Amino acid sequence: MGDGLLDYFPAGYTPRAEQRRLLGDLERLLEAPEGVVLVEAPPGLGKSHLAMTLARWSGDAYLLTSQKLLQDQYERLFGAELHLVKGRDNYPCELYPPEQGLTALHGRCRRPRGPRCQCPYARAKAAALAAPIFCTNTAYFATLRQWHGADLRRRRLLVIDEAHTLEAQLAQVFTVAFSTDQMRSWFGAPLPRLADGEAYRPLLGAEVERLQGRLEGLQQRAFDDPAFADLPPSPEELEIRAVLDRIRFFLEAPDTEWVVRYAPEAGSPLELLPLSVAPMARAILFDAAELTVLSSAYLGQRTVFAECFGLEPDQVRVLAAGSPFPLARRPIVYRPVGALSRATLGQLEPALAAEVAGILAAHAGDKGLIHAGSYAAARRLLADLGDRAPRAARRILFVDSSAGKARALDQHRTSREPTVLLSPSMREGVDLPDDFLRFQIITKMPYPDLGDPWTAARQARDPRWYALETAKALVQAYGRGCRHAGDHGTTYILDAQLQRFLARYRPLLPPWFLDAARAALTDAKRTPAALAVVHPPCDHPRLFARHAGLVAGLPCPRCHRWIDRASIPAVD
Template sequence: MDWQYSDYSKINPNAKKHFPFDNPRDNQLETVSEIADAINHGYKYIVLEAGTGTGKSAIAATLSNMSDSSYILTITKQLQDQYLRDFKDFKVVKGRSNFRCQNYINKSCSEGKCLTEGFECRFSLKNRENEIRKDNTCPYYYQKYLALHAKTVVSNYYYMFLELNYVKDFQKRDLLIFDEAHNLESTLMDELTLEFSKSDLEEYLDYNLRCEKIEELNSNNYLNWIEFINEIKEGYLEELNKLERLDKLELAEKIAFIKHQINDCSRFIEHLTHDPKIWIFDWDDDYQTAQFKPLKVDNYAKNTLFDYADVCIFMSATILDWKLFSKWLGIPEDEIYAIRHKSPFDINNNPITAYDEYNLSRKFIKVNAQKSIGSINEILDKHKNEKGIIHTVSGKCRDFLIDNIADERLIAHDRHNRSEMLEEFISSDEPLVLISPSMSEGVDLPGDLCRFQVIYKLPFPDWGDKQINQRAGIDREWYDYRTCLNLVQTHGRGVRYDGDYCHTYVIDSRFRSYIREAFPSKFLPDTFKESIEGREFDLKEKKRLMEIGDFHIENNDYESAIIFFKELLNNELFKNDIYPYLKLSNLYHETGLFECEVQVIMRFLSSGAEYNHFEKRLKELADMGYFDFN
């Protein structure tokens, strides 16, 4: 897929008039003007991929100023606060947990009187006869009141999803801007997920979630799911009736939790019945939680978010493929207007050094992990007076590196203290090195806060996660898309302004071969590939060879095709690339050469690569008697 960079050069006078700062850059005004032009031509959905440094927040602010009413949604509270600092006329609205209840001492508004005792609180907005002021109104409702009457509201995805669909105080607006929009699909998946903790069910309902029930739910019979969820919901309703006759202050947290669970159950059943075939049940043995998850959201995004605005704008530095992006959100391709801009930053300030010695795939990591420690120590010594991050992908890799690297500069976090340890890292004057499996995005580390970073292992989504496994099984491109998204986002953590610099090191030797593969290669931006030191591959030549192979297949010349793809297996351009293996596997299958199919699949898997499709094919071949799967 070729997604050309925009060459739009007109400037709409209103763009400059509504720009929030004194000295706009030409590319910012041109981008605003192109979007305004697309809106005037009737486009409801506009995708903007603009690299770091193009000033996306100022573009969003200008478009909001040009409209009569707008929402700007971000992925984190930190980004909300950044909008508030930069654009004083905007109003930010956050969830109840960010405010203290005026009636209950040491309780947040998420456990406040209005939730536990109804809307009788003297600080609430309802039934107010006197003027609404900051000093006489609940802080949560006061900021909500200001937002309801503001021209531009800045919120996060989670809060506005619940508000628009269930609370319904906020109504449809002219413009809805999704900042960091590459997170939109995964965020919607999280919003639609229903989760029950085994310990919570035991504590609140005296319900023992037995192995037999888990097995029954695992059968993916959605009628069984509904029966189970209604049973849990009824149990919580009975418990709520008991608690509401007791001291509500003492039980505020418990009442709030139960009401939240009841609402979640009701919402989930509504979503499930809309499209039951795309849901799965998953049992997380580590956290002892039962989870009902969607595999896709293309039938949900429009009704739950996009219908609440006349125009939707999706902004990110990493859309990567606007056609797939829109498809996964259920937007027809012809309804999208797509714009792409490069980052203005010098790619020489953000180089990538790739190591070739350490294959850290599941098959080889036990052998190579210990060997990789010497190279990491060399990197740390090279940057001994500078701050950096080691991205580990998993908690297991994080723990291994902490246990095996003897360096007092290292600090790490667990899933409970991520924010605290990040703040310690940022505020320290020492050249600390933060080891983390979850700092690949949403973290702004300009200047000396991050002069180097290590990507320890390729950031493949976890095959062990049932939702990821099954989604990848029906959509291979989605799996590579998420991997490339993680790579590009991680690479962008250290260079945040023009003249900033950061050196990225990739330890996993699969990196070079992976980015040569057909799917990843088409997703990765040119600026990312050009940052890699010592590039030795020729994408044009690779594309030419792929066209020759497809020509043989289209003309049913299977003999020539098999010979051709066998030669590609030894071509350096296709080293460990799934493409020739997949083509050969299909050719052998179609021509009945099943023993050859087994051999080519095993050759691919022996390289340490992983591909779920081939595991399924081997099971089929085992059933046919051509392979011993055990």
Template structure:
């Protein structure tokens, strides 16, 4: 039977999905996407689907994938979405469809407890503080009962904890089969389960890390999979370029120095002057950082000549040479004790890798790549391809001569571009020849949502702009009583707006101001979702970066989204500059073909936080007059969902009054 028949039946009224859940409603767009996925699975090739919020894209790709009987790889953007897919959506569908399907979850090694490194951490006298000792004790207790070793299972563990790198492994420090805990290794258990499963859930970071080094178990897994599906595919290009180039960080050097010193003192004390060898490497890393000098927080330095911008070339070259020599010295010292324990053999490999990378950065940048330095408390030296197109064409889309085994590649997201070919996504991903499908959201945006561009605000470049955004947000929140998210395009604006709003709303105000960075992201979102419930005050969340996407807050917990300015890429960013120069060399317009599509996609992502369910209502405020006054503003406005446009302050305040008066309590449908 052709695959499209059981797929269509599953989504039909009275079909298996509607019988399995009371909240399921047949949606034409969801069915259309499912049928396109089914066709691609049967015929092979690549399909790119932009599915608007509310379409139910997860079921649209899962149902045909499961009914196909093929071995399937599912990749998501984040570990949080990965856990949701594996822990909620997949089991629900497998049960509803009555299929004997084996599923597995596979993350990068940094997500799993390393039993060997946990034992080493217990003996480490340099733990940061008492709280770190308590966290380590909690992890040790949990290690006695966990089966998977996935640290996401441990309640209350802060993902920013300094203990996590001490109890997890990296590709560089893993001992592999020589590890004394190899048989009980959680990473190897996860890989074995993945190799035996019919459906494997991974994330984009793991996929590209493996594509770069062929080390994470995917080298065995991917050839046996005929269907690969990438959800939240809009992140693929930026994730991929992180892994397909070369990186060297002073943090890697300091971690290696610390690990070498700990292993040397524990396993070969007195045989080498470990303090001297580690100290030389540590000094070389710190000297490299000092050569760059003071920089603005999060600065990204252009590197088109011998040294990064504003850095003395001779001093830079000497510092890099010292790093290379310190790595070579460490390798020589480790070689004298390499037979004592497997730890030393792995440390030698790490020293060689770090030294090779340091040498690579002494050479000119490869053609078609861009080089820069991220300068913060540590340095990160990066050489990256401009996009992943070449890697996708050469490593993914090349099929074997046997057409019966031709692979199927499905890429989907709510936001993939602002033109009919979705070229913002397809061009940098090498997917220009893929089939493209756009499925509109089923939401009634003109009835559910409005967009407002205040004309009285200062221009975004004016120093007064952030303060005026904070004042507008404060006025709106007082009227609405909470349920507001302010999304900023820069960390500077985040701090300015966040501090001003915290000053305006004290503990007695009935409004709790949450600012990105004060708590872990998960805790901030959980508190924000609670809103004004169980005697708690309403919430105002000020956030940037990762909060623009992947945040799902349905109901009246979020009714107002304020964006401080249009999210254009920073023109001084080295990667942005290199991409712009490439377009110019092709006779194209960087502004029209790069800056505007980037801003359109980011704006759509931010606006997508507002309406998450059929019963949601809210307002989007974009505090950038260019959206209303510049010619390109029409293109950006057209990229947004078709919300009704508010003409002035009075209309805006009237809508807020209506939202405040009719607080709608929504239920989260189990089947969407």
């Protein structure tokens, strides 16, 4: 790792001025090539090329992406220079006839004493292990290290791209999860709803032996019966093995606090999630290399990041880049229809739909993207537009599930019409440059859903975390608007919560977002009528009367307005 970083810029590409600047700054920072470095750079700056430069410079790197789709993007961009491996379900198992469509996930090698063949999965993994750059996705890498005892030797460098969702991804790796069918089959009935994670310890402790016995019975059949041994491991065999690992970890981690996610509706799955990944992050990630570089548009404050992942703040260094794109190419337009929250939606949604219809009319020939607060909110908006502005509604491609995302994006890109995507799940990982996106609408501030027990528990533990997650989501959505120096796109924000959020949490947002937001607020003030926001009443003073100390100064989980201590009546 001796030469200048620029010497390692991926072959066939020329670094742009802003990439040269960032690499120069990074080079100075990496004179001490150890510890953890956060690289924050706006979308469109070409962070994949920077990550690849670092990997080539180290000559010995793990390069992790947040999603499989991004892994494919790396492969398209850099091809043979990196060795890519995905989860087993992406490769066929060659021991079965192809028409069975069985993947390496069901390979017989997954049984004790199973065969070790040289199939595509085994070859891809062996090649990546021996190569200078091992590229995979974060979830698979963490799963390999934590649950499969994979021999992933310590390397010089670990790069984690799009690392703003890292905490949730790691929490998922340790989650103990049962579907209703699994609970019925393994325990005779759905497990009871208990007050907290701690209460599940004795219950699951008593079930471990039973599950282990069931697994051994299934495996014994494979040893005794050659016909059975030729069959792939059953889904049940694989599921029990996975859940047993996680239950044992849950039982053996008494210092970790666990959150229960178990909706009251019949048929809901039960999940036990670690509230914090701080005790596990070092072993599963940061010990994998001498130097870890995490990149994203925005990763939050250094101290909060360090706390989240069990690091000392002085182990973490930050390099933040500004936006290379002029403000005029990436404006925000603030058109508040009211402070949107669960409590106000019913009242404000007609005004919201009217505003969206107006924006669609103003961009009659442009392609765009509408960020909805949820799938349900997106459906209501589409229905309202259908009545109010049928022509505009026909332009909309509603992405009704995360599974339909790739298809909708394809349709949007190939259609000659001015199509507009509508989705609650396209704030990140979506690249729509130039005419694929000339405007986008953020209908609601992207507060994480406090109806989710893990989010609510995380917010109660650390209110800064909740504000930071909101800031990260907002910055990610804004980043869809302008993808390169020659691009331009307008971002409309319709939720009046923006103004309050900026007033309170301005220090949490990167300067390149703040400059656009400030300009938007200044413009909106020139038309004061636009800021006459409707605030329907919320009963949070009464709801939280007993918890004044906990909730004062935080957003109300129902209406998302800030709660003044003075507004909460004293109780005996």
